[in-house]
Amino acid sequence: MLKTENLTVGYKDYVVVDNINLEVKEGEILCIIGPNGAGKSTLLKTIASYLKPIKGVVYLEGEIIHKITPQNLAKKLAVVLTERVNPGNLTGFDIIAIGRYPYTDVFGRLTEKDKEIILECAKSVNASHLLNKYFFEMSDGEKQKIMIARALAQEPRVLLLDEPTSFLDAKHKIELTLLLRKLADEKNLAIVVTLHDIELALRVVDKIVLIKDHKIIAYGYPEEIMDNKTVNYLYDIINANYNEVIGYFELKRRKKGKIFVICGAGSGANLLRFLVKNGYNVTVGVLHKGDADYFIAKAMELNIIEEKPFKEISKEKYMEALNEIKKADVVIYTDFPIGDINYLNKKLIEEAKKMGKAIKFENIDQLKYDLKIHLKNFKFFR
Structure with missing residues (x-):
């Protein structure tokens, strides 16, 4: 033609x-x-x-x-x-x-x-x-x-x-x-x-x-x-970073406050974008390779504690995530679906609650308020 x-x-x-x-x-x-x-x-x-x-x-x-x-x-x-x-x-x-x-x-x-x-x-x-x-x-x-x-x-x-x-x-x-x-x-x-x-x-x-x-x-x-x-x-x-799986760009900028995020099935997408946009150092886990949140975190070049697809979270990955939680200033978790393969993520949330670090992500305004309380180095949110 x-x-x-x-x-x-x-x-x-x-x-x-x-x-x-x-x-x-x-x-x-x-x-x-x-x-x-x-x-x-x-x-x-x-x-x-x-x-x-x-x-x-x-x-x-x-x-x-x-x-x-x-x-x-x-x-x-x-x-x-x-x-x-x-x-x-x-x-x-x-x-x-x-x-x-x-x-x-x-x-x-x-x-x-x-x-x-x-x-x-x-x-x-x-x-x-x-x-x-x-x-x-x-x-x-x-x-x-x-x-x-x-x-x-x-x-x-x-x-x-x-x-x-x-x-x-x-x-x-x-x-x-x-x-x-x-x-x-x-x-x-x-x-x-x-x-x-x-x-x-x-x-x-x-x-x-x-x-x-x-x-x-x-x-x-x-x-x-x-x-x-x-x-x-x-x-x-x-x-x-452009990510070919999700088909768009994700920011990869981080400066302050170490935050551990527990999410899955796309429930963490908006949370991760908000945190990275505002300059926080984010680690996310335990995520299965192939999960929607995994691809978003990958595009942002975040530190990911990852597990193989469709496999139960191993004790090794659980302990790796728990060690990161101990070093984190705050642990934010979303309302993600829990099943047999990711049940240990629920235990991670329970451990974070015992440490007094856990915040459940409900909406951006509530998150800003919670972070103001938990983080001494809180400065400014867009």
Whole structure:
């Protein structure tokens, strides 16, 4: 469908990204990710034929894309850029109608078929209610839907989008990424999109391209290439860790107060994030490898007392945890499910209570109050 071959993009003699070999097929979403200034937009604009390549070729259905006439290209490929537009007093219908220009006569007159397509495109992006609304009155999320509907009105085979979630809130980001997945699946579109949100990208795209230092550092299935080492290197991250299992970053900053946390089954996720964010030295255990809290603690580079999956906590691990509890300033435990394999964690809580160190995590406000009492070095909470 769309393919680049030994493509080098940039401006005159300035190379932005070199030696690009990518391919996206019908029904696939290819996502381009990289730090600001890496060349994502330059690559996308070259694929769209807005920029000429320094070297190499872009093929669309076997044709060299830069040799296709603009009118014919507009029937095969549509682009939604990140730049905000100011179309004056045009309605949603008027904006979408612009997408029909490759098919209208010299006067730009719309036929009944054109009007049907406009209505269908609005419906496909859940924007039928915006057809009579002025574009300047719309929210950023509504505007983005209209711009995608305009692109769909061209009846393209390929859709290119440059950072379409840039100005959107969380709700509209999710809606838009799910919409792209729907368009790829139902309309069999080949979609190339640049995104900043790794979490969303992982959940909807088929292939990912990672760009850094003027080159492609990884290309393939996100499940295979988005690992800790690669993503941390991509963004030069030092004080956080990307975890491929949970699909996002966790902070790894700690300074004060030694705290031992007893949790499990995801019950400690918010607690661990809160403590690490506020600079506490956290040890967690006993956690089974594969537990949700284990992956979160691992991403934070916390000290973990760990047990093998589905195995009863051994006496050795119990004693290791107990020794850490003796050295801790505070022991915080959550309301985690207790069974045969983690029963010794309940005994750890009982021992911590005997030492007068135990705090049950109920909510953040209560935790702040309890830590104020237990920790002499308490200073400040965010």
